[in-house]
Amino acid sequence: MKAIILAAGISVRMGVKTYGVPKPLLKINGSSLIEHNVSKLSKFPEISEIIIVVGYKKELIINELGHDYDGLKISYIFNSQYRETNSSFSMWLAREYVAKGFIVMNGDTLIDERYLNRIINEDSDSSVLIDLFFTKFTFEDLKVSIDRDFKVNDIGKDILLTDKTYGSPAIYKFQNESVKLLFELIEENFIKKNSLKSLLSKAVQIFSSKYKVIAISIDESVFWIDIDTPDDYQNAINYFENNS
Numbered sequence: 001m002k003a004i005i006l007a008a009g010i011s012v013r014m015g016v017k018t019y020g021v022p023k024p025l026l027k028i029n030g031s032s033l034i035e036h037n038v039s040k041l042s043k044f045p046e047i048s049e050i051i052i053v054v055g056y057k058k059e060l061i062i063n064e065l066g067h068d069y070d071g072l073k074i075s076y077i078f079n080s081q082y083r084e085t086n087s088s089f090s091m092w093l094a095r096e097y098v099a100k101g102f103i104v105m106n107g108d109t110l111i112d113e114r115y116l117n118r119i120i121n122e123d124s125d126s127s128v129l130i131d132l133f134f135t136k137f138t139f140e141d142l143k144v145s146i147d148r149d150f151k152v153n154d155i156g157k158d159i160l161l162t163d164k165t166y167g168s169p170a171i172y173k174f175q176n177e178s179v180k181l182l183f184e185l186i187e188e189n190f191i192k193k194n195s196l197k198s199l200l201s202k203a204v205q206i207f208s209s210k211y212k213v214i215a216i217s218i219d220e221s222v223f224w225i226d227i228d229t230p231d232d233y234q235n236a237i238n239y240f241e242n243n244s
Contacts, residue, residue: 008055055082
């Protein structure tokens with residue numbers, strides 16, 4: 001199985017903190033965001049390769065990580081249209097490299113290894129991580145509504161909230177036939193219609209309306225964060241300062 005890290009964007013909401021530097025290279029506790037995740041992924045023997053989709057200042061990320069991390073191969077895909085596209089397009093660019101299955105995450109997400117272990121070892125053909133303890137939302141939070149069997153009913157930032165709606169770090173796994181179905185869906189709904197600004201969560205939302213997607217979690221509340229704003233970044237710094 002391969003792991004994909006989407007790291008092509010400009011991150012305008014971060015203001016001066018990402019001036020001239022990709023957001024995944026911001027430092028947390030002495031290491032960049034993306035190195036934190038590469039380091040964690042490298043500990044799982046199930047992961048055979050990490051593929052990073054780069055765009056803005058791509059050479060800085062490549063220089064930071066190189067092509068090998070503790071014996072795990074790192075490859076890069078360049079999204080040359082990073083200014084005009086979003087994560088669904090970056091995902092589509094990786095379609096020829098992950099036919100046997102993959103997990104995918106954003107380059108600005110910090111996640112506990114227990115979450116990664118849970119999704120890497122999930123048997124379902126398609127799945128998404130959720131946090132059962134995350135039920136107080138802002139508009140920007142990714143939300144997942146599920147049924148009593150943990151099947152995804154809806155996913156997105158602006159979905160209707162129910163008593164079975166939870167936050168999500170936007171980490172997905174697709175394997176077997178679901179891989180082909182996902183890329184066909186992205187091509188039909190976004191690529192052919194030139195709707196290249198769509199988030200990957202939108203593709204998963206459409207996918208879940210047609211096929212089964214299982215929401216998975218762990219049984220304890222542990223720290224994770226999507227770093228979208230300077231406040232998020234400071235919160236991550238504060239967490240590591242208080243828990244190191």
